[in-house]
Amino acid sequence: MDLHVVWFVLLGVLLAGYAVLDGFDLGVGILHLFGKDEDERRIFLNSIGPIWDGNEVWLVTFGGALFAAFPEAYATILSGFYDAVMLLLFALVFRAVSIEFRGKVVSKSWRKLWDVGFALSSIGATLIFGMGIGNGMRGIPLNERGLFIGSFSDLLSPYSVLCGLLTVAMFAMHGALYLNLKVPLGKIHDRVTEWGWHTWGAFLVLYILTTVYTLIYLPHTIPTFAALPLGIVISLNVCAIANIPRCLFMKRPGQAFISSSLAIVLLVTLFSLALWPNLITASNDPANSLTIYRAASSPGTLKRMFIIALIGMPLVIAYTSVVYWTFRRRVDLKKEGY
Amino acid sequence: MILDVVFLSRLQFALTIMFHYLFPPLTIGMSIVLVYLETMYFFTREQVYETAARFWTQLFAVSFAVGVATGIVMEFQFGTNWAIYSRFVGDVFGSALAAEGIFAFFLESGFLSVLVFGWDKVSAGFHLFATIMVAIGSVFSAVWILIANSWQQTPAGHRIVQMMRDGKPWFVDGKPIMRAEVVDFWAMVFNPSMIDRLVHTLIAAFLMGAFFVMSISAFYLLKKRHEEFARRSFTGALLLATIFSLAQLVSGHSNARMVSREQPAKLAAFEAHYVSGPADLYLFGLPTPDGNKVNFGVKIPGALSFLIHGNRSESVIGLDRIHPQDRPSILICFSSYHLMVGIGMFFIFLTCLALYFRIRGSLFEKRWLLWIFVGSVVLAVAGNQLGWVSAEAGRQPWTVYPSLVKDASGQPVLDKDGFLVAKADEGLRTKDAVSEVVHSGQVVRSILMFGAIYALLGIFWIYVLNHKIEKGPPPFSSPPDSARNPLLATGPTPRKRLSEGDES
Numbered sequence: 141m142d143l144h145v146v147w148f149v150l151l152g153v154l155l156a157g158y159a160v161l162d163g164f165d166l167g168v169g170i171l172h173l174f175g176k177d178e179d180e181r182r183i184f185l186n187s188i189g190p191i192w193d194g195n196e197v198w199l200v201t202f203g204g205a206l207f208a209a210f211p212e213a214y215a216t217i218l219s220g221f222y223d224a225v226m227l228l229l230f231a232l233v234f235r236a237v238s239i240e241f242r243g244k245v246v247s248k249s250w251r252k253l254w255d256v257g258f259a260l261s262s263i264g265a266t267l268i269f270g271m272g273i274g275n276g277m278r279g280i281p282l283n284e285r286g287l288f289i290g291s292f293s294d295l296l297s298p299y300s301v302l303c304g305l306l307t308v309a310m311f312a313m314h315g316a317l318y319l320n321l322k323v324p325l326g327k328i329h330d331r332v333t334e335w336g337w338h339t340w341g342a343f344l345v346l347y348i349l350t351t352v353y354t355l356i357y358l359p360h361t362i363p364t365f366a367a368l369p370l371g372i373v374i375s376l377n378v379c380a381i382a383n384i385p386r387c388l389f390m391k392r393p394g395q396a397f398i399s400s401s402l403a404i405v406l407l408v409t410l411f412s413l414a415l416w417p418n419l420i421t422a423s424n425d426p427a428n429s430l431t432i433y434r435a436a437s438s439p440g441t442l443k444r445m446f447i448i449a450l451i452g453m454p455l456v457i458a459y460t461s462v463v464y465w466t467f468r469r470r471v472d473l474k475k476e477g478y
Numbered sequence: 479m480i481l482d483v484v485f486l487s488r489l490q491f492a493l494t495i496m497f498h499y500l501f502p503p504l505t506i507g508m509s510i511v512l513v514y515l516e517t518m519y520f521f522t523r524e525q526v527y528e529t530a531a532r533f534w535t536q537l538f539a540v541s542f543a544v545g546v547a548t549g550i551v552m553e554f555q556f557g558t559n560w561a562i563y564s565r566f567v568g569d570v571f572g573s574a575l576a577a578e579g580i581f582a583f584f585l586e587s588g589f590l591s592v593l594v595f596g597w598d599k600v601s602a603g604f605h606l607f608a609t610i611m612v613a614i615g616s617v618f619s620a621v622w623i624l625i626a627n628s629w630q631q632t633p634a635g636h637r638i639v640q641m642m643r644d645g646k647p648w649f650v651d652g653k654p655i656m657r658a659e660v661v662d663f664w665a666m667v668f669n670p671s672m673i674d675r676l677v678h679t680l681i682a683a684f685l686m687g688a689f690f691v692m693s694i695s696a697f698y699l700l701k702k703r704h705e706e707f708a709r710r711s712f713t714g715a716l717l718l719a720t721i722f723s724l725a726q727l728v729s730g731h732s733n734a735r736m737v738s739r740e741q742p743a744k745l746a747a748f749e750a751h752y753v754s755g756p757a758d759l760y761l762f763g764l765p766t767p768d769g770n771k772v773n774f775g776v777k778i779p780g781a782l783s784f785l786i787h788g789n790r791s792e793s794v795i796g797l798d799r800i801h802p803q804d805r806p807s808i809l810i811c812f813s814s815y816h817l818m819v820g821i822g823m824f825f826i827f828l829t830c831l832a833l834y835f836r837i838r839g840s841l842f843e844k845r846w847l848l849w850i851f852v853g854s855v856v857l858a859v860a861g862n863q864l865g866w867v868s869a870e871a872g873r874q875p876w877t878v879y880p881s882l883v884k885d886a887s888g889q890p891v892l893d894k895d896g897f898l899v900a901k902a903d904e905g906l907r908t909k910d911a912v913s914e915v916v917h918s919g920q921v922v923r924s925i926l927m928f929g930a931i932y933a934l935l936g937i938f939w940i941y942v943l944n945h946k947i948e949k950g951p952p953p954f955s956s957p958p959d960s961a962r963n964p965l966l967a968t969g970p971t972p973r974k975r976l977s978e979g980d981e982s
Contacts, residue, residue, distance in 0.1 A: 190594070197584050199550070200549070201579030207556065209572075209576075226923070229551050233935070236543060237547065244540075288915050437568060438660065
């Protein structure tokens with residue numbers, strides 16, 4: 141078993157786990173300002189209240205795992221995307237602050253302030269994630285040592301902006317479908333269901349645009365698909381996306397949410413396959429790309445980390461299941477919360 | 479130029495880590511308090527324990543959230559600002575960080591949600607279990623971070639090797655690309671300073687939690703509010719604080735001896751010990767920046783030699799044996815170290831005095847003493863921060879500290895100029911560790927950004943804390959039954975109460 145490949149897959153799992161889990165609470169944040177009144181917004185916040193913090197741990201662990209398994213990629217990405225990473229961290233800190241402090245004081249303007257803060261930071265963080273993915277697809281200029289030699293403006297291409305918008309639409313849809321599961325039945329539930337339709341529509345349009353753009357302008361991402369029977373990933377992805385309106389129509393919120401989770405996992409899979417075997421593709425010279433072999437830690441560390449992951453991941457899944465099971469019911473505002 | 483990327487990155491790291499580190503010791507310490515309260519509730523089913531646990535949980539939750547938010551920044555900052563360092567140590571340091579994520583963070587954050595939001599959703603038994611898991615998670619987190627940081631201080635279990643590229647040794651511009659790789663995982667984990675430093679840090683965190691509880695309880699007692707609750711909380715925390723203040727003295731002593739063996743330059747800087755030979759212990763003073771003179775100093779002659787070697791005339795390595803370019807800042811090390819020790823000594827005096835009055839039954843009438851306790855939480859914060867400042871400033875100018883070359887008898891080897899010989903190619907200097915592609919403008923912008931949001935965060939945290947403290951715990955629904963539970967009784971205290979208030 142090639143541990144480099146194993147770690148590439150494990151990082152994909154962590155990234156997909158992060159996108160599915162933090163994706164819906166970022167999505168709730170993106171939609172937050174559409175909440176009509178104080179009660180609705182409190183319901184939104186309480187729907188993600190007990191879990192958003194744990195969802196962010198997937199990102200932290202992704203960071204730690206990337207550092208341990210592929211330190212060269214960790215250092216190149218974070219130092220190369222310096223300004224973007226700082227903005228992302230700023231958005232994530234600001235978002236946590238908004239969630240935590242909003243409900244602590246009973247004052248209209250205080251809450252308004254944090255409502256706006258929560259929404260903007262959620263949109264900002266999602267946009268930066270999406271643009272990061274876009275830049276990953278395009279590749280960035282690297283020198284022989286594997287250092288980023290471009291500038292911040294290189295990272296703001298139309299393609300990366302398109303990927304950013306796609307991610308915002310995707311998480312908004314995912315968040316709407318999550319709310320569909322969690323808000324109390326009644327008027328608010330009808331409205332949230334409607335958001336599910338709208339965000340799905342926006343996502344579909346951006347998805348098609350991004351696919352066409354990728355096929356025309358980023359041919360270097362195609363060969364992996366041509367070489368392997370990967371049509372299946374794409375077909376599954378299309379099915380998952382197509383299943384969402386069917387479930388909404390048939391009032392099966394659980395299935396709709398699972399479908400959008402699946403769509404996200406498959407998109408992360410497509411992204412990973414497009415990168416393969418690189419972690420960072422050098423757009424200027426393929427010889428400088430950081431492959432899973434060039435960027436990796438020593439074989440011994442990859443092995444030890446794999447053992448740690450084998451022990452740790454079942455525990456992580458167990459905790460996560462316990463927590464989601466504990467908070468499985470629809471939100472009830474009478475109980476304590478935000 | 480003073481505003482270079484190295485200086486700015488160090489400033490940024492100091493700012494973000496010091497702000498972050500306000501919260502972990504507090505939450506580690508408080509999680510122990512919560513475990514105690516919930517265990518008592520589980521076995522006695524007395525309302526007062528549940529009320530107390532719910533109250534402290536609120537303060538715990540808001541502090542924990544700020545700790546998590548500021549902690550995310552730390553996870554990525556190694557890569558953004560210290561890319562060369564990340565490439566050099568990723569094999570070692572990254573493993574510890576990833577293990578922390580998998581073993582500690584998921585445990586903490588998962589069960590935190592049950593702890594904070596699960597009161598009415600799960601049974602008391604499961605709630606207690608969740609609280610214990612949060613406490614264990616936060617201790618695990620400390621363990622892995624201390625492993626990583628101690629490895630930087632006293633690296634072990636690794637070797638420095640040339641990286642391979644496509645199966646061949648990797649050169650860029652003719653220079654080999656080197657990095658640290660783990661060869662013995664357990665030697666890396668149990669590196670020479672790890673246990674001493676972990677114990678010291680955890681005790682400091684427990685003290686932080688205890689002084690936080692005592693500060694708020696003392697405030698309630700002074701204001702004659704929630705007195706039953708406050709007496710009980712104070713007594714338990716006082717016992718905890720007394721035990722751990724004394725334990726910290728033992729741990730501190732063990733740490734100083736470890737530092738004298740592993741990082742003599744650091745110890746010399748702590749005590750501004752310039753000329754190698756018998757060493758004195760300064761009670762206070764203000765060293766000159768070059769470290770060869772201490773102004774306004776009051777010292778105990780030979781005391782440092784005695785503490786390290788058990789003999790007042792034994793030689794301790796001084797700064798004169800350290801090459802000038804390898805010396806840490808004597809002013810920062812000396813001041814932060816002495817302030818930390820001073821705070822520790824004051825805590826021993828304060829807690830023993832308070833415990834004496836508590837046993838006599840007169841503690842809660844001594845308003846002056848309660849006021850000192852209200853303010854002492856600031857000293858607990860300062861002690862935690864200063865300890866880390868001295869540990870990290872004492873590591874400079876290295877970010878990965880090179881070990882000393884020792885002879886067969888274990889004595890450090892001197893070169894022809896009389897300086898200690900370090901395995902310099904195994905270390906990494908701080909000035910050589912920053913990101914190659916980041917320029918100072920970017921770092922300045924990020925410092926301003928984090929400075930602004932952390933100031934905001936700090937203000938709101940204090941505001942919310944104050945709000946919660948003003949509101950206080952809800953009144954107990956069942957009247958105190960002093961016959962069954964003497965801790966709830968008012969008036970002079972029989973000795974029996976102390977044994978029951980253990981460790982709250």
